[in-house]
Each structure stands twice: as structure tokens, then as C-alpha cells.
Amino acid sequence: MDRIDCNVVVVGAGITGISAAYYLCVAHQVRDVVLIDPNPPMSFTSAQSGENYRNWWPHPVMTAFTDDSIDLMEQVARDSDNRLTMTRRGYALATRENPDALIEELHRGYGANSDSSIRIHAGDTSESYHFDPSAGWEGSPDGVDVLRDQDLIRRTFPTYADDVSTVIHIRRAGDISGQQLGQYMLERLRESGGRLITGSVASVDSSDAFLLDVSGHDEIRQIRCEKIVNAAGPFAGGVAEMVGVTLPVTNVFQQKIAFEDRAGVIPRAMPFSIDLDAQIIDWSDEETGLLRQDPETAWLTERMPGAIHCRPDGGEHGRWIKLGWAYEQNPTAVQWEPQVDDHFPEIVLRGASRLIPRLKTYYGALPRQMTHYGGYYTMTDENWPLIGPMGVEGSYVVGALSGFGTMAACAAGSLCAKWVVGDDLPDYAADLSLARYENAPLLAALAEMQSKGVL
Numbered sequence: 144m145d146r147i148d149c150n151v152v153v154v155g156a157g158i159t160g161i162s163a164a165y166y167l168c169v170a171h172q173v174r175d176v177v178l179i180d181p182n183p184p185m186s187f188t189s190a191q192s193g194e195n196y197r198n199w200w201p202h203p204v205m206t207a208f209t210d211d212s213i214d215l216m217e218q219v220a221r222d223s224d225n226r227l228t229m230t231r232r233g234y235a236l237a238t239r240e241n242p243d244a245l246i247e248e249l250h251r252g253y254g255a256n257s258d259s260s261i262r263i264h265a266g267d268t269s270e271s272y273h274f275d276p277s278a279g280w281e282g283s284p285d286g287v288d289v290l291r292d293q294d295l296i297r298r299t300f301p302t303y304a305d306d307v308s309t310v311i312h313i314r315r316a317g318d319i320s321g322q323q324l325g326q327y328m329l330e331r332l333r334e335s336g337g338r339l340i341t342g343s344v345a346s347v348d349s350s351d352a353f354l355l356d357v358s359g360h361d362e363i364r365q366i367r368c369e370k371i372v373n374a375a376g377p378f379a380g381g382v383a384e385m386v387g388v389t390l391p392v393t394n395v396f397q398q399k400i401a402f403e404d405r406a407g408v409i410p411r412a413m414p415f416s417i418d419l420d421a422q423i424i425d426w427s428d429e430e431t432g433l434l435r436q437d438p439e440t441a442w443l444t445e446r447m448p449g450a451i452h453c454r455p456d457g458g459e460h461g462r463w464i465k466l467g468w469a470y471e472q473n474p475t476a477v478q479w480e481p482q483v484d485d486h487f488p489e490i491v492l493r494g495a496s497r498l499i500p501r502l503k504t505y506y507g508a509l510p511r512q513m514t515h516y517g518g519y520y521t522m523t524d525e526n527w528p529l530i531g532p533m534g535v536e537g538s539y540v541v542g543a544l545s546g547f548g549t550m551a552a553c554a555a556g557s558l559c560a561k562w563v564v565g566d567d568l569p570d571y572a573a574d575l576s577l578a579r580y581e582n583a584p585l586l587a588a589l590a591e592m593q594s595k596g597v598l
């Protein structure tokens with residue numbers, strides 16, 4: 144069998160492609176859906192995710208989109224006896240600076256619901272704040288608690304540095320197992336007749352439907368399909384070029400580390416904690432001198448951006464912790480086996496110790512079995528995804544999911560499937576598609592925003 148014919152081909156079996164195929168097969172009962180990838184499912188960017196989710200965004204379109212995604216993840220959690228080990232301890236955003244601009248941004252992001260969602264706690268109103276880390280995703284509140292009382296902050300988050308003056312606790316947020324979510328969807332889509340093929344799409348002839356040349360599969364050399372979905376993650380630009388389309392996306396490499404917290408410095412119930420403030424990393428004078436001598440490392444002694452983050456990993460009885468800092472801003476060429484930066488573990492550790500000083504225990508002494516990993520944030524300039532028609536009839540893209548693809552996968556896949564079958568679309572559909580580049584007022588508003596929600 145040299146060639147197969149099918150209805151829809153989804154290129155890429157990361158979390159995004161799996162989700163698009165899942166919603167096509169399971170929600171819309173589309174027959175003859177083929178998912179193709181040269182690698183095992185969920186093994187590229189989707190294997191690098193920190194697996195956190197939140198409905199905190201600087202713009203209501205992204206808030207609505209991720210809220211829909213969280214609804215869909217909760218549905219999977221409900222249907223699967225929480226196979227994806229969804230938690231909901233929230234995101235705790237800490238700052239020492241005046242939080243007025245942040246609170247304003249929260250109001251913009253939560254849009255019409257913001258007055259009822261945002262609760263400020265200071266002095267007398269502190270008693271109304273409750274955080275029960277064991278409440279789980281079904282028992283935790285929605286909305287946002289803004290803690291402006293340092294005693295309350297110290298009581299609730301005793302490991303945070305004393306100078307933190309405000310904590311913004313995003314309540315619809317937590318973590319999931321992205322791998323389990325992907326596996327669950329793969330199993331269901333296979334039960335509904337979807338197929339996974341090991342192979343790489345090498346070229347596409349779009350003159351009559353789509354004829355795909357496949358490499359890396361001995362039996363199947365070509366696939367003919369009516370519709371093609373580009374879910375190739377960091378390679379989405381290349382796959383789009385195969386049908387003659389240039390996508391406005393770039394790839395930025397970001398890293399994380401995880402290690403066993405042998406000294407027990409991070410409480411297991413701590414929410415995903417983010418230091419929002421820019422900082423100069425806590426190097427010793429000697430280290431600063433050495434770093435400054437080398438032009439390659441001198442930048443590490445200068446002011447670094449905020450948003451370093453840390454959380455316990457592996458549940459209440461686990462001992463591992465994860466640290467990340469998406470400070471890289473320059474796009475890069477994508478490699479199948481990207482090199483991590485050997486300086487990163489010490490950089491992220493020093494940076495995170497500013498919010499959680501007890502992490503200093505690990506200065507120069509990170510456990511040897513530490514995991515250091517990285518992957519690409521595939522991004523548009525405005526850090527919004529691209530989901531919808533790709534410019535050639537019958538072709539679609541679901542990508543540019545940057546650092547939010549695990550949390551947004553369900554809504555992205557569901558939205559893409561709706562575009563493919565011509566179903567009713569949510570209000571935000573056009574804004575998340577290539578059509579937004581025709582919407583000058585929206586682009587101008589996005590260009591003016593201080594934050595793009597990159598984390």
C-alpha cells in the first residue's frame with residue numbers, strides 16, 4: 144500500500160494535534176482522521192511543559208479562551224476520575240512594588256466579570272480570605288484574591304521573603320499532567336476510528352485536495368486528504384510553507400529545572416509562585432567579577448526581568464520541585480535536539496531564592512539527579528495563538544501556543560475542529576485566527592499593552 148486516502152490529516156501529534164484530532168473524531172464524529180508524526184506522541188515540545196494552567200491574562204479574549212479550555216479539562220477530569228491529576232492551588236503572584244497597575248490590568252483581563260471576581264484583602268477585610276490547599280479543583284473558589292496585608296501574606300505563605308507586600312492569588316489555576324491528558328485523548332480518538340501514523344510530511348501538493356509525501360514510513364509514501372490541519376508546533380512555519388503560506392510565528396527557546404527538594408524548603412501545598420519583580424541576581428562579588436569579565440555572561444549581572452517561578456511537583460507526598468524563568472526573548476532556529484544552557488540551573492535557582500530565601504540552601508549544591516530541560520515557545524508577536532483557516536482552502540492551523548499550549552490545548556483543538564467541520568464558533572474565534580491581522584484597531588490595542596502574558 145503506497146498511498147492512503149482519508150478525510151482529514153492532522154500534522155503533528157503533540158498535545159495540540161492530538162486535541163484537534165480528538166475533537167474531530169469524538170465531538171464531531173468525523174471519519175477517516177489521520178494523525179501523523181515521525182516521533183512518539185507528546186515527545187517534542189509537549190514533553191517539556193511545566194504543565195501549569197491559569198485563567199490570568201491581560202486581555203479578556205485570552206481569559207475567555209483559557210476559561211473555555213479549563214472547562215474542557217475539568218470535563219476530562221470528571222469523565223476520567225481525574226486521570227490528569229488536576230490540582231487547583233492557584234497562581235500566587237508576589238510583588239514588593241505598588242500593585243495599582245497590576246490590579247488595573249486584572250480588571251482589564253477579567254473584563255465584564257472583574258468587579259465580582261477581584262477581592263482586595265487589607266486590614267479588616269483580611270478575614271474574608273481563605274486558602275485550603277486540599278480543596279482540589281472542584282472545591283476551590285474562582286476569581287482573584289489580592290492580599291495587601293503583610294501579616295496575612297506571612298501567615299499564608301511563610302516561606303516568601305519578608306519584603307513581599309502584595310500577593311495576587313489567581314484561584315482558577317493549578318497544574319495537570321499534560322502527558323495523561325494527551326494519552327486519554329489518544330485512546331478516545333482511536334476508539335472513535337482515528338489513526339496515528341509514524342512518518343513525516345515532507346511536501347504537500349495542494350493543486351487537487353492535498354497530496355502529502357510522507358517520509359519515514361516504509362509502506363505509506365503518500366496520503367491524499369480533503370483537509371489538512373497544521374499542528375506541527377515549532378515546525379508549523381515549515382509545514383505552512385509546504386502549502387505556500389507564510390505564518391507570522393517565531394520560536395524562542397525556554398528552559399526549566401526540576402530536582403528533589405531533599406532539604407524540604409518548599410511546602411508541598413504551596414501554589415505555583417511567581418516573583419513578578421525585575422531583579423539583579425544574587426551573585427557574590429567574586430562571581431559578579433568573573434561573570435563580567437566574559438562578554439557572553441556579563442548580561443547575567445544586569446537587571447533581569449520578573450516572572451521567575453517555582454512550584455512543588457509530584458503531589459502532596461512527592462519531593463520534587465520545578466523552577467522556570469522565561470527570560471529569553473530572541474527567536475532562534477529550531478533544532479530537533481536543542482542544547483540547554485549549562486548556566487541556567489544556577490541562574491534560575493539564584494533568581495528564585497529572592498522570593499523563597501530558603502532555596503539558598505542549594506547554592507552551588509543542586510542535586511546531581513536534577514532534570515534540566517527546554518523547548519520552544521512558538522509565538523506570534525502579540526503572544527496570541529493561531530487557530531483557523533491557513534489561507535489555502537481546506538488547510539487549517541492550530542499553533543503558536545507559546546508557553547500556554549498545555550492549558551489551552553483543549554480549547555485550541557475544539558476550536559480548530561469547529562473551523563474544520565463548519566460548526567458554530569465562539570465569539571473570540573476570528574481574533575485567534577489569521578483574520579486578526581485584518582483588524583487594525585485590535586492590533587493597535589494589543590501593541591499598546593504592557594504585558595503579553597508570557598510566563
Ligand SMILES: Cc1cc2nc3c(=O)[nH]c(=O)nc-3n(C[C@H](O)[C@H](O)[C@H](O)COP(=O)(O)OP(=O)(O)OC[C@H]3O[C@@H](n4cnc5c(N)ncnc54)[C@H](O)[C@@H]3O)c2cc1C
Pocket residue numbers: 154155156157158159160179180181182183185186187188189190191192193194195196342343344345374375376377378382397398399516517518519520541542543544545546547548549550551
Ligand atoms: C520550557 C517550557 C515550559 C512550558 N510550560 C508550560 C506550562 O506550564 N503550561 C502550558 O500550558 N504550556 C507550557 N508550555 C507550552 C507547551 O508545552 C506548548 O505550547 C505545547 O506543548 C505545544 O504543543 P504542540 O502540539 O503545538 O507542539 P509539539 O509538542 O512540539 O508537537 C508538534 C509535533 O509536530 C511534529 N512534526 C513537526 N514537523 C512535522 C512534519 N513535517 N510531519 C509530521 N509531524 C511533524 C513534531 O514531531 C511534534 O511531535 C511550555 C513550553 C516550554 C518549552
